[in-house]
Amino acid sequence: MLTLDQVTRTIQQVPSLSVVVMETLASFDMPHFETADLAKKLNQDQGLTARVLRVANSPFYGMSSKVGSVQEAVVVLGFHNVRSLVAAAGIISQFPETGLPGFDRTGFWQHGIGTAACAQVLAKSLGQNQALAFTAGLLHDIGKLALDAYFHDDFQLALAHSADEDITLLNAESITLGVDHTQVGHELARRWKFPAVIQLAIRDHHQPERESGTLTDLVHVANVLCHALDIGNAGYDLIPHLSSSAWSRLGLDWKTMPALWTETEQQYVGLSLLISD
Known part of the structure; x- marks a missing residue:
């Protein structure tokens, strides 16, 4: 542990x-x-x-x-x-391939880019800061990369436990490691002196009930939508719970989602070139 x-x-x-x-x-x-x-x-x-x-x-x-x-x-x-x-x-x-097995770096960044694009599109529709939304969405799971790079064997146990027990990676990390990727990502964001709102969004994107701010709500919703639509590979197959509180605080309407998602997919196509060789 x-x-x-x-x-x-x-x-x-x-x-x-x-x-x-x-x-x-x-x-x-x-x-x-x-x-x-x-x-x-x-x-x-x-x-x-x-x-x-x-x-x-x-x-x-x-x-x-x-x-x-x-x-x-x-x-x-x-x-x-x-x-x-x-x-x-x-x-x-900053995080090149390690060559170690078990964690799909390309899939990880695909999911991050999808979440970034979705968060940015949501922010645009709500008149929020698009740059912050994009960056927080991209980095919301950055703790997973740190765990894979610096605690590789421990992280492999968490990935295996998530798959074997059919639970979210967040829960598997807490059980097998004693810490989870949101805590690790928050510490890394502090190390890199990210804006405070991005630090909180990374820490709380699975826990928007902590009400750490609009940016956290945006990243939470964008992350869940990207899981639901199978964008990239976040390390597990389950769809995280969508917080009704975060959804309500943002004032989102399911009727507007198809148009917003079309725009998100368009952004994602171009942005994916960031991770191509």
């Missing part, structure tokens, strides 16, 4: 995010952060720039000419989307 103190000490070994990603995340709270600022930062990291341009040049966006700069990508995708892509691409590259 693990303790949260043990996990916290180990997480201190996780490399810091790049300066570009950290400053991009910090800019979510800066109303006057503009395209020129973003382009200047991206010029410091050609790898990130290449990933963002790959998405902008995907057939999904139907551009007749090649997008060759961050400024052009902003025209195609929108400033807020490009900024979110920068953060996402930087964080995804």
Whole structure:
């Protein structure tokens, strides 16, 4: 069994995010952060720039000419989307494949990208901060990656227990490890100095009854919808319980869901290029 103190000490070994990603995340709270600022930062990291341009040049966006700069990508995708892509691409590259068996990294990121797209679409429909929703959705399960990377054998036990007993991975982690991925993800988000609302969304996305805020509710609903529609692989097959309280607080209506989901699927197609080689 693990303790949260043990996990916290180990997480201190996780490399810091790049300066570009950290400053991009910090800019979510800066109303006057503009395209020129973003382009200047991206010029410091050609790898990130290449990933963002790959998405902008995907057939999904139907551009007749090649997008060759961050400024052009902003025209195609929108400033807020490009900024979110920068953060996402930087964080995804932080956890390269380990080569160890048992955890589907590609499926994990597919689920994260689906949840990010869904959270962003929901946020847009409700007039909430789309960049925060996207990033929190992408990272809601980041604790699983930390567990797989730093406590691989223990995490394998949790995955096996979830499959054998047909229970959620969250419950299996609590039983076999003594800690779960929401706690680990919260500690990692603190380590990386994410905005406080993202930290809470990661911690409470399975427990929106803690009422930690609108962002948590958005990520909770987006996560459940992506499980229900089998987007990616979150490590288990059960669909988590949908909180009626979170749904009501957001003021969502099932009648609007088909249109919102169509938009989510469209976003997902382009964003999936972030994890392709």
